Amino acid sequence: MGKVAVAAAVVCTAAVCAAAVVVMRRQMKSSGRWAKAEAILRELEEKCGTPTAKLRQVADAMTVEMHAGLASEGGSKLKMLISYVDNLPTGDEKGLFYALDLGGTNFRVMRVQLGGKDGIMKQEFEEVSIPPHLMVGSSHELFDFIAAALAKFVDTEGEDFHLLPGRQRELGFTFSFPVRQLSLASGTLIKWTKGFLIEDAVGQDVVGELTKAMERLGLDMRVAALVNDTVGTLAGGRYNNPDVIAAVILGTGTNAAYVERAHAIPKWQGLLPKSGEMVINMEWGNFRSSHLPLTEYDQILDAESLNPGEQIFEKIISGMYLGEIVRRVLCRMAEEASFFGDTIPPKLKIPFILRTPDMSAMHHDTSPDLKVVGSKLKDILEVPNSSLKMRKIIVEICDIVATRGARLSAAGILGILKKLGRDTVKEGEKQRSVIALDGGLFEHYTKFRKCMESTLKELLGDVAEDIVVEHSNDGSGIGAALLAASHSQYLEIDNS
Ligand code: GLC
DSSP states (O other): OOHHHHHHHHHHHHHHHHHHHHHHHHHHHHHHHHHHHHHHHHHHHHHTOOOHHHHHHHHHHHHHHHHHHHHSTTSSSSOOEEOOOOSOOOSOOEEEEEEEEESSSEEEEEEEEEEGGGOEEEEEEEEEEOOHHHHTSOHHHHHHHHHHHHHHHHHTOOTTSOOOTTOOEEEEEEEOSOEEEEETTEEEEOOOOTTOOOGGGTTSBHHHHHHHHHHHHTOOEEEEEEEOHHHHHHHHHHHHOTTEEEEEEESSSEEEEEEEEGGGOTTOOSOOOTTSEEEEEOOGGGOOOTTSOOOHHHHHHHHTSSSTTSOHHHHHHSTTTHHHHHHHHHHHHHHHHOTTSSSOOGGGGSTTOSOHHHHHHHHTOOSTTOHHHHHHHHHHHOOOOOOHHHHHHHHHHHHHHHHHHHHHHHHHHHHHHHHTTOSSOBTTBOOOEEEEEESHHHHHOHHHHHHHHHHHHHHHGGGGGGEEEEEOTTHHHHHHHHHHHHTOTTHHHHHO
16 A cells, blocks of 8 residues: 555544534433433322322321412402302393403403203303503403493394393402402402513402492492402202312412311301301412422522412413413423523424413324424424424423423312212211313313323312212303392392
8 A cells, every 4th residue: 555545544444433423412412401301201200109108198288278368358369258149140141241351362252142941042242362561561451341341242132132121230340369258249359370460450349349340430330249260160969969069270370279167267257148158269279289299490580489488389281371481491401401502493482482382282193204293383483393202202201391381270279178978988888979161171171181080080089979070161250240139239130
């Protein structure tokens, strides 16, 4: 071999070696990345763990807090608000009633013609989305916007709906935030939740605010009932099924209401209701306990939220937050494990960009190459190429976060059943307990719902067959209309 040839061979070998080193380094870097991502995933799994024993501790803590919240005002993180609903619908309600359902990013207006024993004759509704600037603006602006939509809706009332001559239209107002009720048809807002923050409304009578806005528009309508969505759902559920004893919302926020024996509410200062019962709005979203499996992601999410330190149960269960938790885990993976490559996708840095419906779509992806995950990554985070390995990890994150939320909500329900003594089989006594469920998470996130239901069965054992979870579709609006009907100003005239 000549000198030149030798030199060329040496250069070539060196080049091949260098290339091999680069490939090896890349492989090592990449396997290092996956190992780090895997470690973050396993840590998440461990911290979000909800073994049965832990769920039982959560349920017990819920029962304890329920007692404390009923004993005295401010006695617990659980407000256990008295709803003034001491009579649930019977099925005799009659007439035309309106409902307004406000509590998330959309609100709903509806009218229903109730036909007494003939049930619901006709109903119509409209959904309006709230412009984000009104969720953090002034009370005046928000209520004007709502009243205007209501007035427009009233204008479209057709001939199938009958208001007796000379009568004022009546409305059930579902307002899904914590309210200290002063009566069935009045109450002051305690605080905002779910991303609303209208400072000048806190402490105000929300019925007064709505009534003033309706008057400004010349809309003649009386608010006959003010209810939380859980209370509305309970009323709507009871109308269809006499065994309904509680209602749970799993939606943008989460909460529960149930029927309590009035004498078991030490803080109740009024007359004991004839029925002996009172519906309690638990505001369970604000529950917290040392038994809750919280992670660093939850802690930072809470600290950076509009309501730090509050609604901790809600922040690990409900639709407003699940997608955001997943985003935070992905952020850490991007930063510490270069999960998306050498740069962090800028969109991933935007809070709340990953919505729970998108998380749910990824979680339910059954295609072999997880193409839904791929297209969500592309559309939302602007990650053009993602490997199958990457997509699988993302599905796993969704699974861990959703499973924790679903299992904890089942533990919450067990807490209520315990408080009512319905969590055990009683000798010679067969009692069915139905829980009315509603909310977008329950309705659309199938894996969440199935996991919640199977966890409840797991926790209940033998009693499981007596406990039924029933979807009460949009029960909260109908429920409010039904309560408006049973508290109508014309009730005495109609019954005489
Ligand atoms: C939030 C509200 C509560 C409501 C729940 C579900 O937790 O504070 O009042 O019932 O969301 O909408």
